[in-house]
Amino acid sequence: xxxxxxxxxFRMITVPVLLAAVLIEFPxxxxxxxxxxxxxxxxxTVDGNIARKRHIVTDFGKLMDPLADKALVMTAFIIxxxxxxxxxxxxxFMLAREFLVSGVRMIAxxxxxxxxxxxxxxxxxxxxxxxxGIVFLVLSVVEITKLPIHEEAFRMAAMVMFWIACAVSVLxxxxxxxxxxxxxxxx
Numbered sequence: 001x002x003x004x005x006x007x008x009x010f011r012m013i014t015v016p017v018l019l020a021a022v023l024i025e026f027p028x029x030x031x032x033x034x035x036x037x038x039x040x041x042x043x044x045t046v047d048g049n050i051a052r053k054r055h056i057v058t059d060f061g062k063l064m065d066p067l068a069d070k071a072l073v074m075t076a077f078i079i080x081x082x083x084x085x086x087x088x089x090x091x092x093f094m095l096a097r098e099f100l101v102s103g104v105r106m107i108a109x110x111x112x113x114x115x116x117x118x119x120x121x122x123x124x125x126x127x128x129x130x131x132x133g134i135v136f137l138v139l140s141v142v143e144i145t146k147l148p149i150h151e152e153a154f155r156m157a158a159m160v161m162f163w164i165a166c167a168v169s170v171l172x173x174x175x176x177x178x179x180x181x182x183x184x185x186x187x
Contacts, residue, residue, distance in 0.1 A: 002056050004065075007047035011068040014040035015075050022079050030139040037136050040072045041129045062114070066105075069125060070098050076132035077162075085135055085158035090166045094128070097173035104180040115180045120172035127165040134161065 014036050021033040047065065051057050074095060080086035108115045135158050142149050
C-alpha cells in the first residue's frame with residue numbers, strides 16, 4: 001500500500017468522523033467538523049500530487065480516489081440539506097451527475113479506456129468543496145465567537161453558492177457524458 005493510497009483511505013475515514021462531529025453536539029463540534037472536512041479535502045490534492053510526482057498511479061487509486069472524493073463531498077451536501085442550507089433539488093442534480101459520470105467511466109473502464117478528469121470536473125470539485133467548506137467555516141466562526149448571524153441572509157447566500165456549484169456540476173456531467181458516449185452500446 002503506497003502513500004497516496006493510504007491518504008485516499010484516510011479521506012474515506014473522514015466521512016464517518018465528519019458525520020459524528022456534526023451529529024453529536026459537543027463544545028466546538030462545528031470547528032472540529034471544519035477541521036475534519038478541510039483535512040479530507042486537502043488530502044485529495046496531496047494524494048494526487050504525490051502519485052503523479054512519484055509515478056505511482058495504481059488501479060486502487062484510480063478507482064478509490066474519485067469515490068473517496070464523492071463520499072466526502074456528498075456527505076457534506078447531505079449535511080447542508082439537513083441544515084436547510086442546500087435545496088434538495090440542487091443536491092439531487094449533483095448526486096445524479098455523480099452517478100451518471102461514474103457509470104460512463106465504468107463503461108469506459110470495462111473497455112480498457114480511461115476518461116480523464118477535465119477542467120469542468122476539477123472546477124466542479126473545487127466549487128463543491130469550497131461552498132460546503134465556507135458554510136462549515138461560518139458555523140465554526142459563529143460557534144467560537146458567539147457573534148450573531150442573520151440566518152436568512154446566510155441561508156440565501158449558501159443556496160446561491162450551491163446552485164452555482166450545481167450548474168458547473170451539470171455542465172461537467174454533460175461534458176463527461178459527451179466524451180464517453182461513443183463507448184456506450186445502445187443496441
